[in-house]
Amino acid sequence: MSIEFDFEELKAADRLPSPPGVALSILQLVEREDADLDELANLVQADPALSARLLKFANSPLVAPVRPIVAVKEAVARIGMNGVRNLVLGLSLVGHYRTGECEGFDYPRFWAGSLAQGVAAALLVKHWRLAAPEECFTVGLLADIGRLALATAWPGEYADCLRQAGERNLTELERERFTIDHRTLTGLLLHDWRLPTVFIEALQHSHKPPPQPGDRPARLAWVFALSRLVQRWCLAEPEARPEIQAALEKPLQRALPELEIEEFLSQNETEWHAWGKLIEIPTRFPKKSKPAGKRNPATHAKEELPGLKILLVDDDAMLLLRLGKQLKQAGHQVETVKDGKAALKKILESPPQLLITDWHMQPMDGLTLCRTLRDSPLGESIYLIMLTASETEDDLVRAFDAGIDDYVTKPVSLRVLLARIKSAQRIVSLQMALAKEHAALEQRAKELELLNRKLEQLAHTDVLTGLPNRRYAIERLNQELAESRRSGRPVSVMILDLDHFKRINDTLGHEAGDRVLVHAARILRETLRSCDVACRFGGEEFLVIAPDTDSHDGKQLAERLCRAIAANQPELPLPAPLTVSIGLATASPDEDPKTLIHHADKALYHSKEQGRNRVTAAA
Ligand SMILES: Nc1nc2c(ncn2[C@@H]2O[C@H](COP(=O)(O)OP(=O)(O)OP(=O)(O)O)[C@@H](O)[C@H]2O)c(=O)[nH]1
Numbered sequence: 001m002s003i004e005f006d007f008e009e010l011k012a013a014d015r016l017p018s019p020p021g022v023a024l025s026i027l028q029l030v031e032r033e034d035a036d037l038d039e040l041a042n043l044v045q046a047d048p049a050l051s052a053r054l055l056k057f058a059n060s061p062l063v064a065p066v067r068p069i070v071a072v073k074e075a076v077a078r079i080g081m082n083g084v085r086n087l088v089l090g091l092s093l094v095g096h097y098r099t100g101e102c103e104g105f106d107y108p109r110f111w112a113g114s115l116a117q118g119v120a121a122a123l124l125v126k127h128w129r130l131a132a133p134e135e136c137f138t139v140g141l142l143a144d145i146g147r148l149a150l151a152t153a154w155p156g157e158y159a160d161c162l163r164q165a166g167e168r169n170l171t172e173l174e175r176e177r178f179t180i181d182h183r184t185l186t187g188l189l190l191h192d193w194r195l196p197t198v199f200i201e202a203l204q205h206s207h208k209p210p211p212q213p214g215d216r217p218a219r220l221a222w223v224f225a226l227s228r229l230v231q232r233w234c235l236a237e238p239e240a241r242p243e244i245q246a247a248l249e250k251p252l253q254r255a256l257p258e259l260e261i262e263e264f265l266s267q268n269e270t271e272w273h274a275w276g277k278l279i280e281i282p283t284r285f286p287k288k289s290k291p292a293g294k295r296n297p298a299t300h301a302k303e304e305l306p307g308l309k310i311l312l313v314d315d316d317a318m319l320l321l322r323l324g325k326q327l328k329q330a331g332h333q334v335e336t337v338k339d340g341k342a343a344l345k346k347i348l349e350s351p352p353q354l355l356i357t358d359w360h361m362q363p364m365d366g367l368t369l370c371r372t373l374r375d376s377p378l379g380e381s382i383y384l385i386m387l388t389a390s391e392t393e394d395d396l397v398r399a400f401d402a403g404i405d406d407y408v409t410k411p412v413s414l415r416v417l418l419a420r421i422k423s424a425q426r427i428v429s430l431q432m433a434l435a436k437e438h439a440a441l442e443q444r445a446k447e448l449e450l451l452n453r454k455l456e457q458l459a460h461t462d463v464l465t466g467l468p469n470r471r472y473a474i475e476r477l478n479q480e481l482a483e484s485r486r487s488g489r490p491v492s493v494m495i496l497d498l499d500h501f502k503r504i505n506d507t508l509g510h511e512a513g514d515r516v517l518v519h520a521a522r523i524l525r526e527t528l529r530s531c532d533v534a535c536r537f538g539g540e541e542f543l544v545i546a547p548d549t550d551s552h553d554g555k556q557l558a559e560r561l562c563r564a565i566a567a568n569q570p571e572l573p574l575p576a577p578l579t580v581s582i583g584l585a586t587a588s589p590d591e592d593p594k595t596l597i598h599h600a601d602k603a604l605y606h607s608k609e610q611g612r613n614r615v616t617a618a619a
Helices: 007-012 021-031 037-045 048-059 072-079 081-096 107-128 133-141 145-153 155-164 170-178 182-192 197-205 216-235 238-255 261-278 297-303 317-329 340-349 366-374 393-401 414-459 470-487 501-508 510-527 551-567 593-609
Strands: 309-313 333-337 354-358 383-388 406-409 491-498 533-538 541-547 580-586 615-617
Touching: 007 182, 021 037, 021 081, 037 048, 037 072, 037 081, 048 072, 048 081, 048 261, 072 081, 081 107, 081 133, 107 133, 107 145, 107 216, 107 261, 133 197, 133 216, 145 155, 145 182, 155 170, 170 182, 182 197, 197 216, 216 238, 216 261, 238 261, 309 317, 309 340, 317 333, 317 414, 333 340, 340 354, 340 366, 354 366, 354 414, 366 383, 366 393, 383 393, 383 414, 406 414, 470 491, 470 533, 470 541, 470 593, 491 510, 491 551, 491 593, 501 510, 510 533, 510 541, 510 551, 541 551, 551 580, 551 615, 580 593, 593 615
Parallel strands: 309 333, 309 354, 354 383, 383 406, 580 615
Antiparallel strands: 491 541, 491 580, 533 541
16 A cells, blocks of 8 residues: 655654754754854854864865864854755764664665765765865765655655565655655755755756766766765675776766776775764674575674674784684684784774783783783773683683683684684674664763753743843843842843834734834844843843943943934834833842842833933932
């Protein structure tokens, strides 16, 4: 049975991928006409991970800056408002949809592939000098987002599709099931996220690019077609790569004759791994197992659990050579050194998951090596297997006391060693799963913290004017009064009330009234000093808290506000020029907020009575 696809309905139900937290605020900011780069940089800085990614991009060979860019502000200025917006969009989606419910959808591999495609697209447009690399990086990164969207909206049904996809074409299956395929859905999402149409069209054409990369649209279509091939090359196992490279050679030659393909692919791979590391997307996958055939003990291990990074330590060169080779054949990455000291040096450079060490070696023996490792945070989690010629109770107890997890007696039987390594693989897999869970929890905690900050900000903000609201005003006034008591410095407050505001509502309507309130709030913000705080206190009333301000300075400040409102009229056919009446009160020692506001209110009443558009200071 097929599902009727409805983009708007799914979007409204929050069932499609969408950018989270800070990214959303950034997208909203860029939509605003008065958005500026400083404000954008501040928002980016609120998210350390995002800042790091943006700096990495600004300094990467994809952009190749003349000199290193070290500050987020500089990176934002270099990449530009729209570039930052699009990068943030892409990168935030990667972070947010690392896992999901669709069985059979390989989320890490999906993002690793997307990342490869983004990097390749950016490098290609840079070599071709076709467009801004940041735009192409984002579109490349999201080139297959329709697949993730289907897996997110219908995890169960999409898992079925993926199961059948071995026998049938995936896009056909998708159309049957969902009345839409992932390519079309990718286009819809990219349009919805307002990525530039020229790239979206190029992406759609890239599935069947024009025969010649002639004009700019055709070249862009080629960029995405080629970057898809580079993605396949990156994800392929070593033995499958030459075939893909051969398929890439001709079109790449035609498009960019001066490009050295080996160098280009190696640059892609380096950048891809570097990005993977930065945004914590694995870009190295365990070798896939071959179809079941005749097994030997050396290949048995790699079919069930991922291979380990092993450091083998022994002073017997022949044993190192033989065992090293056999363990590599079993699917592990193996390095070898000949004593404990050399092992420590190697571990410092790049810690293994499993250490297999001989006992008796010079200058440092295996027992000392294990003890040293267990005493340091670096060696705490390495699985240790000791190769020993002795099986006496005393020796074994000493070895376990030194921190080993297991032992194998010499001469080493490969079967026994592989069986013991399997235990290590299980433990390492569990450790990795735990670390992943821990990272996911940390990420979740960060998101919650951000959300809380946002909620707190919302609870303190007036939606119409963007000024702090009454609740904030009272809290802040309490703080300022306490500070004034401590420091002995004066604090003044003023209540401002727009004159004859009701008439504006009555003649021009409530909406025009709202615009006048927004306008007045802006004038207040622009006229006040940076230490003053303007809040919306109620309907057409504002409260200004002026710290370190006595009644004389307070009066001057209030009069300046009065003049500023009268001098900057909103562009509306108002029944009378906009003016404001102000009541000012300066706190005496130990004054409480309620009394202070009451005094300012009384002074305001006096200003109104005396004919409005004026300031009265409380007696
Ligand atoms: N448009 C708009 N009007 C509001 C809002 N909050 C309060 N008001 C209106 O503000 C008007 C306040 O009117 P009044 O308190 O009678 O005073 P006024 O017309 O400003 O006259 P004076 O204060 O005596 O100069 C009322 O008509 C409220 O409905 C708002 O958020 N938007």
